Amino acid sequence: MKPVIDICASSLVKSDKVHRDVYTSQAVFEQEQRRFFASTWNFVAHASQISEVGDYVTLDLAGRPLLVVRQTDGTIGVFFNRCAHKGSKLYTNEFGNVGKIMQCPYHAWTYKLDGTPLGIPLRQEYKSNSFLQCESSKGLGRVGGVSVYRDFVFVRLDPEGINFEEYFGASLQWLDNMADRSPTGKLFIHGGVLRNVIRCNWKMYLENINDTVHPVSTHESVGKSAKSTWDAINKGNEKVMPMAVEQLLPFASGYDFFNQLDAEVYPNGHSALAVRMSTHTGYAYPADYVAALEKRLGKERTSDVLGKAPQNSILYPSIAVKGAPLVMRVIRPISVDRMMIEAWSFRAEGAPELLVDRAMSYNQLVFSPMSIVAHDDIHLFESVQKGLSADGNPWVSLHRGYEEEKVMEDVMACKGTSEELMRNQFKAWAHFIAEDK
Ligand code: FES
Ligand SMILES: [Fe+2]
Missing domain, CATH: 3.90.380.10 (Naphthalene 1,2-dioxygenase Alpha Subunit; Chain A, domain 1)
Structure with missing residues (x-):
């Protein structure tokens, strides 16, 4: 693990302004990856993406490859997408179904859907050494916490920390x-x-x-285009507004609207x-x-x-x-x-x-x-x-x-x-x- 250079957040974040380093510093970004995204709760998937047993999605969260898998009991497991052997990702596709077991493409170690180890080729060659005492024999690592709320799946990478309900409130x-x-x-x-x-x-x-406060200036051209399109279609006859116009016309609103x-x-x-x-x-x-x-x-x-x-x-x-x-x-x-x-x-x-x-x-x-x-x-x-x-x-x-x-x-x-x-x-x-x- 890369050593964390301790960035003092209080020197960067004041109550009414922030230092540019929060957006531009590589050291700050690395500390974010290690600490901020590990201790906060982050969205990883929607349950409807993995409706069948064995369905999975993969993603990267703060530099860690993750694997989200529908379990045999219907729950959702979130693992580090890292084989217990040498670290290969188990799955590189964005989504799919693992089948009845998970298998690493490198040396074919297999795992149950809950990440526990199942099979290792040439198993007898592990018998007279300390393999069983090694972390590698324990299967896939799990993220610190998983919480599913109305089918939105969130994880906290750290094993300890603020609980889900308190975090989101x-x-x-x-x-x-x-x-x-x-x-x-x-x-x-x-x-x-x-x-x-x-x-x-x-x-x-x-x-x-x-x-x-930005739409008035940033999106001025969108608002004008939507308004002129609507004026050309409608010509004061109050026709039914097309969906695209209904969705884009508000960009023509002024500060008086946004002030409300x-x-x-x-x-x-x-x-x-x-x-x-x-x-x-x-x-x-x-x-x-x-x-x-x-x-x-x-x-x-x-x-x-x-x-x-x-x-x-x-x-x-x-x-x-x-x-x-x-x-x-x-x-x-x-x-x-x-x-x-x-x-x-x-x-x-x-x-x-x-x-x-x-x-x-x-x-x-x-x-x-x-x-x-x-x-x-x-x-x-x-x-x-x-x-x-x-x-x-x-x-x-x-x-x-x-x-x-x-x-x-x-x-x-x-x-x-x-x-x-x-x-x-x-x-x-x-x-x-x-x-x-
Ligand atoms: S890295 Fe997965 S089996 Fe070797
Ligand atoms: Fe915008």
Whole structure:
């Protein structure tokens, strides 16, 4: 293991600003990989991706290759994707089914689905030595903790640390809000994933998800195009708005709209932006769908679920979800100045095709590499990443809406334009990257 150079987070993160090194320093990135991502809870898969026994997905989390496997008893096991023999990855495909056992492609050591060892070629040659006392005889290593909430699978790499419920707290309501949009309470990943590699530090992307002051300037061309398209189609006749226009027209909103938005921040970096009103709250739902939801949830909860459609809810630091449309972005750091964003769509079981169409359309229009929105942001993320190497000012300002006397409570409501949501992320970052938590 690479020795950790101890970076003092308090010298980089102040209550109202952060040092540029949090985005640009290789040493900080390595400490993040070793400590921050090991001690926080991170999303690894959705249970619908591995519905059958033996189904698996692979991924890298903070430099560690992981293997997520559906077990024979229906539970989900998450292992380090590292053969106990010499360390080969057991599986290199992104997803698949292991069959009845897992077998390493290198020297054919085999394992049960729970990672315990099964067979080793030429077994007799291990009998008169200390193999059984060696870690290598114990099978696959497991991550420190696995928790499945409404079919969203999270792991903590460290064996000890904050428990799942305490870590996410009130932010879990936004996964409920998504799953409860299904009349059966079940979500399924729909279609493939849209991936986008961006030449910036991962924290920039997460901050931007909560930045309501950038669309007016950054996405000005999107708003104008959507508005002129709609004006040309509609000509004042109030025709039914096409889905693409409905999803893009809000980018034409001005500061007066974004100033009305609220936000909630929760301990450990999580947040929900635009809880009472967002660009998604106006979406219409067929009456029979609403009736199906009411049958399972009751009128009050149904109204709460459909009425609360935050712009984004962040379960820090790995995912950002939108209940309407049903989409999720997964943030995957690659290096100090490179990250990958994944955009996934969900199908809510028992819900009309309209909801799937909304999810697919939104991901395509707004988050995909070919979208007419994402490239605006990407251009600026990459520009900021380069700009931060300029001398003269090592600090990045997070002063917007900062009030020194404010005490962070369990759930704090604030204006949607406040940088409190970013300050809250850095507060958590500084805490979890430290050696002593
Ligand atoms: S590395 Fe897996 S069997 Fe040798
Ligand atoms: Fe943006």
